[in-house]
Structure formats: structure tokens, C-alpha cells
Amino acid sequence: MIVFDDVCFSYGQRQIINNLSFAINFDEKVAILGGSGEGKTTILKLIMGLIKPDSGRIIIDGEDITDKTEEEMRSVRMKFSLVFQEGALFDSLSVKENVAFCLREYTKMSEEEIDRKVRELLRVVGVEHAMELMPEQLSGGMHRRVSIARSLSVCDPKMFLYDEPTSGLDPVNAENICKLILELSKGGKGFIIVTHKVVDALRVADRFMFLKDGELAFDDDREKLLHSNIPDIQVFLSELNYTGVKNV
Numbered sequence: 001m002i003v004f005d006d007v008c009f010s011y012g013q014r015q016i017i018n019n020l021s022f023a024i025n026f027d028e029k030v031a032i033l034g035g036s037g038e039g040k041t042t043i044l045k046l047i048m049g050l051i052k053p054d055s056g057r058i059i060i061d062g063e064d065i066t067d068k069t070e071e072e073m074r075s076v077r078m079k080f081s082l083v084f085q086e087g088a089l090f091d092s093l094s095v096k097e098n099v100a101f102c103l104r105e106y107t108k109m110s111e112e113e114i115d116r117k118v119r120e121l122l123r124v125v126g127v128e129h130a131m132e133l134m135p136e137q138l139s140g141g142m143h144r145r146v147s148i149a150r151s152l153s154v155c156d157p158k159m160f161l162y163d164e165p166t167s168g169l170d171p172v173n174a175e176n177i178c179k180l181i182l183e184l185s186k187g188g189k190g191f192i193i194v195t196h197k198v199v200d201a202l203r204v205a206d207r208f209m210f211l212k213d214g215e216l217a218f219d220d221d222r223e224k225l226l227h228s229n230i231p232d233i234q235v236f237l238s239e240l241n242y243t244g245v246k247n248v
Contacts, residue, residue: 001025002047002159007056009042016042018214019056024207026061026079026158028190031201033236034211040194044161047192048082049073061158081157083147083165089135095122095146096131102153121149125180141173145180152184160184160191166200178203198236210236 002024009017016039024030032040045051046058049065057066060076068076089098099118103109109117122128125145135143144165162181166174174197181204185191195201201208208225210218212232218225225233 001059001061003057003059004043004046005057005059007046007053007058009039009046009051009053016214017046017053020214020216021056022209022216022219024190024192026190027188029185029204029206030190030192030209031205031207032192032194032209032211033196033198033201033233035196035232038211039214040196040211041163044082044163044192044194047161048077048080078155079158080161081148081151081155081159082161082163083144083151084163089143089146089150091135093135094131095127095133095135095138098135098146099150099153102150117153118149121152122146124152124184125149139173140169141176144169144173144177148180148184157189159189162191162193162195164195165193166195166197174200175203196236198239202240 004020004022007017007020008015016037020043032043034040042051046053047060049068053066057064059065061079063076065073065076090101093101096118099121100114103114103117118131119128122131125148127142127145127149130138130142130146135146138146160181165181166177169177178200181191181193191204193201193204202222205222207221208218209216210230210233218228218230218233226237228234228237
């Protein structure tokens with residue numbers, strides 16, 4: 001379980017997260033919605049210990065990680081598979097070498113074992129045929145799939161964390177990434193998807209959280225989201241009319 005207990009976080013003088021409290025089980029499928037700069041990605045960084053809260057506590061799987069050192073955070077981070085919006089592939093390495101990188105750095109696997117593992121991971125995300133390509137040769141959807149494969153390379157996560165996984169993708173590729181997210185969650189593994197695209201959130205999530213001014217303005221299920229009278233949520237839901245999507 002992930003627990004935020006009155007967590008506050010600021011960048012300089014700007015308050016991003018304001019006394020935020022919630023609990024998320026590892027098997028839940030959660031979408032965090034909200035406008036730009038509302039703290040969605042900040043929540044993922046706090047979960048991973050990449051940044052520290054100004055106040056409050058963060059508890060992961062029963063451990064208070066608030067004041068853990070970088071070394072102590074390693075075992076905590078292994079519980080998650082994190083995919084950032086940019087994908088962050090190494091431009092100078094092929095698809096195969098990008099996925100193999102962490103295996104060489106953090107495991108004692110032989111080259112034969114690494115090759116077998118890389119092929120398996122790329123097969124899981126549907127891009128085994130692209131293993132010799134360079135990142136610049138990939139479409140947006142393929143780039144995102146390779147990023148997911150690399151995030152899976154050194155651990156068997158309890159939960160997946162996705163930061164705007166469909167941002168910048170055309171509708172077909174966005175839908176394919178959503179299908180992959182659901183496929184990877186089979187077997188009881190949950191995920192947190194941070195997104196501003198309500199269509200994609202509705203495709204994958206069961207629980208929806210909405211951030212406004214660093215606070216939790218909404219935390220409930222799909223039905224309650226679709227019938228919310230909160231003005232900011234209604235603005236987000238208007239996307240469904242623009243896209244012609246009625247029953248996602």
C-alpha cells in the first residue's frame with residue numbers, strides 16, 4: 001500500500017502539494033487527473049523518493065520512506081516500474097541495448113541471458129521486430145513501448161507508475177498503449193497513471209483522483225466522475241464530446 005499522510009511539497013516559493021492524504025493499494029488501477037502544474041508528476045516522484053516532502057509522511061508497503069537515504073530507497077524503488085513521459089531512452093543506443101543497459105548495470109546475467117531477457121521483454125510489449133533500430137527511428141508509440149520494456153528489465157514490480165504515457169500520441173497509438181497498460185496489469189498488479197487525457201484514464205482506471213491547487217478535489221469511481229458537478233472536472237469531461245467518445 002502507498003500512504004500519503006498530510007504531505008506538503010513546494011518548488012521554491014510555489015506550493016505544489018498541500019496537505020495531501022490518501023491510500024492506494026498495490027492492486028488498484030488509479031488515474032490521477034488535473035491540469036498542468038497541479039502536482040500529478042510530483043506525486044510519482046515523491047513515491048519513488050526522487051524528491052522529499054517538506055512535511056508529512058509517505059509510507060510504502062508499511063515502511064516510512066520520508067527520510068530514507070538514496071541507498072535505502074533502492075529496495076523501495078524495486079517495488080515499482082516507472083515510465084516517465086519523455087521515455088528517456090539513450091539516443092546513442094539501439095532498442096536492444098537500451099533495454100539491456102539496466103540488466104548489465106544491476107544484474108550478474110551473462111550476455112546470453114541478457115539477450116534472451118531483452119527479446120522476451122520486447123515481445124511482451126510488441127516491438128521485438130524493432131530491436132536493432134535506434135530511438136530516432138521509432139514512432140511515438142514504439143518509443144513508449146520500449147520505455148516500458150526497459151522499466152521492466154531489472155525488477156518484477158508490485159505496481160506500475162505511468163507519467164502521461166499517451167501524451168503526444170495519435171488516437172490509435174494512445175489506445176494501443178492503454179491496451180498494453182491493461183495487459184501488464186493482469187495477475188493482480190495495479191498501476192497509477194498520471195494523465196490530463198480523461199479518455200485514456202477512462203479506458204484503463206477504476207479509481208479516479210483529481211488534483212486542484214495541490215489538494216485532492218475528487219477521489220472516487222468512474223460513475224461518480226462522469227456525474228461530478230465540480231466545474232474543473234466538467235471541463236475535463238468535455239473532451240469526451242470533442243472526441244465523440246461516449247462509452248470508453
